[in-house]
Amino acid sequence: MLWETFLLALQAILRNSMRSFLTVLGIVIGVAAVIAMVTVGQGSADQVTADVEKLGSNIVMVIPGQDAMRGGPSGLAPQPFSMKDNDAVEALSPVAVAAPISQGRERAVFGNENWRTDITGTDNRYFEAAQWELERGRLFEDGEIKSGKAVCVIGETVRDKLFGNADPLGETIRIKSMSCEVIGLTKSKGASTFGSDQDDFVIMPIKTYFRRVAGNNDVGLIFASIRDGASIPDAMDDVSALMRERRLIGVGEEDDFEVMDMEQLTTMLTGITGILTGLLAAVAAVSLLVGGIGIMNIMLVSVTERTREIGIRLAVGAQARQVLMQFLVEAIVLSLFGGLIGIFLGLGLGLLGSSYLNVPFQPQVSIILLAFGFSAAVGVVFGYFPARRAARMSPIDSLRHE
Amino acid sequence: MADPTPLIALIGIWRTYGTGEATVHALAGIDLTIDRGEFVAIMGPSGSGKSTAMNIIGCLDAPTAGHYLFDGVEVAGLTRDQRALLRRHYLGFVFQGYNLLARTSALKNVELPLIYKGLPRAERIALAMEALEKVGLADRAHHDPSQLSGGQQQRVAIARALAGKPRVMLADEPTGNLDTKRSIEIMKVLERLNGEDGLTIVMVTHEEDMAQFSNRLIWMVDGKIARDEPTRKVA
Ligand SMILES: Nc1ncnc2c1ncn2[C@@H]1O[C@H](COP(=O)(O)OP(=O)(O)OP(=O)(O)O)[C@@H](O)[C@H]1O
Ligand SMILES: [Mg+2]
Numbered sequence: 001m002l003w004e005t006f007l008l009a010l011q012a013i014l015r016n017s018m019r020s021f022l023t024v025l026g027i028v029i030g031v032a033a034v035i036a037m038v039t040v041g042q043g044s045a046d047q048v049t050a051d052v053e054k055l056g057s058n059i060v061m062v063i064p065g066q067d068a069m070r071g072g073p074s075g076l077a078p079q080p081f082s083m084k085d086n087d088a089v090e091a092l093s094p095v096a097v098a099a100p101i102s103q104g105r106e107r108a109v110f111g112n113e114n115w116r117t118d119i120t121g122t123d124n125r126y127f128e129a130a131q132w133e134l135e136r137g138r139l140f141e142d143g144e145i146k147s148g149k150a151v152c153v154i155g156e157t158v159r160d161k162l163f164g165n166a167d168p169l170g171e172t173i174r175i176k177s178m179s180c181e182v183i184g185l186t187k188s189k190g191a192s193t194f195g196s197d198q199d200d201f202v203i204m205p206i207k208t209y210f211r212r213v214a215g216n217n218d219v220g221l222i223f224a225s226i227r228d229g230a231s232i233p234d235a236m237d238d239v240s241a242l243m244r245e246r247r248l249i250g251v252g253e254e255d256d257f258e259v260m261d262m263e264q265l266t267t268m269l270t271g272i273t274g275i276l277t278g279l280l281a282a283v284a285a286v287s288l289l290v291g292g293i294g295i296m297n298i299m300l301v302s303v304t305e306r307t308r309e310i311g312i313r314l315a316v317g318a319q320a321r322q323v324l325m326q327f328l329v330e331a332i333v334l335s336l337f338g339g340l341i342g343i344f345l346g347l348g349l350g351l352l353g354s355s356y357l358n359v360p361f362q363p364q365v366s367i368i369l370l371a372f373g374f375s376a377a378v379g380v381v382f383g384y385f386p387a388r389r390a391a392r393m394s395p396i397d398s399l400r401h402e
Numbered sequence: 403m404a405d406p407t408p409l410i411a412l413i414g415i416w417r418t419y420g421t422g423e424a425t426v427h428a429l430a431g432i433d434l435t436i437d438r439g440e441f442v443a444i445m446g447p448s449g450s451g452k453s454t455a456m457n458i459i460g461c462l463d464a465p466t467a468g469h470y471l472f473d474g475v476e477v478a479g480l481t482r483d484q485r486a487l488l489r490r491h492y493l494g495f496v497f498q499g500y501n502l503l504a505r506t507s508a509l510k511n512v513e514l515p516l517i518y519k520g521l522p523r524a525e526r527i528a529l530a531m532e533a534l535e536k537v538g539l540a541d542r543a544h545h546d547p548s549q550l551s552g553g554q555q556q557r558v559a560i561a562r563a564l565a566g567k568p569r570v571m572l573a574d575e576p577t578g579n580l581d582t583k584r585s586i587e588i589m590k591v592l593e594r595l596n597g598e599d600g601l602t603i604v605m606v607t608h609e610e611d612m613a614q615f616s617n618r619l620i621w622m623v624d625g626k627i628a629r630d631e632p633t634r635k636v637a
Contacts, residue, residue, distance in 0.1 A: 004517060004520075011506075015503075015505045305504065309503060311501070312502075312503060312514075313514070313518075314486065314489075315460075315462055315495055315497075315501070316489065316490070316495075316514050316515035316518060316562070316566075317489045317490025317491070317493075317515055317518045317519070318486060319483045319486040319487070319518075320482060320483070320486070321483075322518065394462065394463055394464065395462040396457050396462040396463040399462075399497070399501055
């Protein structure tokens with residue numbers, strides 16, 4: 001009889017193909033959306049952590065201002081650092097190297113081509129600390145750094161946009177009023193977690209940047225690497241104490257700069273991806289709900305017909321539980337079917353999205369089960385409970401149902 | 403050798419719809435016994451309670467008051483499942499409004515009661531085809547109700563009631579939508595089943611011609627039995 005019930009349910013599914021299709025669709029949409037979005041979100045978060053770890057866990061950054069990156073109250077523009085600040089940081093015993101960094105966005109021009117990009121002024125220590133390698137050409141020479149010569153190292157994207165197939169080395173690009181000789185090309189790192197292009201930059205000696213681009217001597221960021229074996233928290237305390245002293249901050253006054261290690265940076269960045277993941281999850285939850293409402297709607301619209309069908313079956317000798325079993329099997333088969341399609345579609349979309357965003361593919365069993373469970377529950381509840389009500393009526397009442 | 407217990411016994415049956423001002427007594431104290439092998443026709447004006455009585459006899463509806471004994475067993479004392487078994491194994495019902503499953507072929511509709519009887523598929527199809535042949539619809543076996551005329555749908559409903567070879571056939575205006583020629587063919591099928599297989603038939607009809615095939619005629623008015631007499635056959 002169980003097999004017969006299963007066949008009856010299958011027949012009912014095929015007979016009501018439109019209803020079945022819409023129910024399955026509702027489940028597929030809900031399940032696929034949730035799985036795809038959460039998978040991509042989680043992959044992004046993991047990628048951020050991986051990206052930051054690639055920088056090395058021994059990196060400490062010093063930024064003027066408080067809450068600058070956390071988006072807190074900004075207040076007055078923070079007092080920037082100077083080259084002397086950088087040298088003082090580097091002089092601290094736990095610090096291996098410290099690189100001063102100043103950045104801005106400008107248009108770089110070569111021939112008829114132009115491209116807006118990040119212009120970074122720093123020195124060779126930055127390449128060392130941030131682990132940038134050269135594809136071709138060379139880094140800056142000491143003399144070039146000291147004198148602030150107009151030479152630059154460019155990223156792969158800038159090369160592509162300005163030079164196309166031509167060789168950039170030895171050519172001269174124009175940034176603002178300055179002409180700058182290209183001496184090096186970095187190895188491509190590809191897109192980062194947020195889809196931002198990591199190869200989109202021009203790097204020049206910081207003095208050149210001060211004089212020819214920024215028009216001041218402000219250092220925006222000190223990028224320091226800590227010696228192997230030194231304690232990072234202790235090093236950060238040292239940097240803090242040093243900067244408080246240099247910036248004349250009295251006892252009890254708050255810092256007007258921030259010292260971050262990679263852990264904090266990771267936390268901050270994963271916090272941002274967390275918000276993104278949350279947003280995606282919210283959108284997905286809405287899809288799930290919409291799918292659920294769709295299923296509910298289909299089931300409720302068809303309740304009159306189903307009630308009459310139940311009346312007919314009861315009248316020809318079916319027992320209530322046989323009819324109910326049929327409807328339950330019908331609901332379960334549809335839910336399973338829709339759920340499985342949804343899972344595969346969701347994983348497929350997740351895979352597609354992950355590879356497009358260049359993040360690891362991280363399907364999560366708990367979310368798959370949750371999405372599947374919810375949709376299946378909606379399908380079963382709204383498929384089964386109206387049937388149960390109908391099966392409890394007398395056959396003639398079910399038949400007369402309108 | 404007659405069995406002393408009547409097959410169907412209605413004792414003081416009332417069926418009341420609604421409450422207060424809107425109360426309708428569809429059946430107002432019906433006493434009726436039907437024995438095995440009888441062919442009973444029920445006639446009466448519209449609204450006189452014929453369908454209501456049929457539904458109660460068919461165990462599809464419960465009386466408000468009174469007793470209904472089927473083969474000596476009080477139906478009200480049975481569980482829902484037992485009443486379902488009674489319908490499954492003893493009763494074949496033809497509804498006034500057909501009540502076929504939509505988007506389901508004539509054959510599958512006729513097969514439906516046989517599924518619940520637990521018959522294997524091959525036997526079901528054979529029996530269903532046989533029943534469809536009896537009502538002259540073998541060539542429409544794979545048509546859905548929506549592709550059939552009213553009369554054809556009615557014949558599918560008759561075939562469904564016949565397919566399970568019930569003991570009692572309850573037919574509510576089985577020929578209401580058929581032309582005279584078809585109606586007479588159907589009546590002849592019923593007459594033969596009644597004569598040869600001893601099928602007990604209770605049939606509601608508005609047509610004197612069809613009532614002619616019965617042995618007993620019950621005339622209902624206002625929820626009561628007004629006359630109950632042997633059918634006067636007109637040659
Ligand atoms: N579900 C119901 N709710 C309220 N009143 C009902 C219901 N079913 C039947 N009735 C009433 O009971 C009475 C008998 O109805 P029934 O259907 O038995 O008549 P009938 O003799 O079969 O008529 P017809 O020849 O038109 O089929 C009618 O007055 C009808 O209005
Ligand atoms: Mg009627």
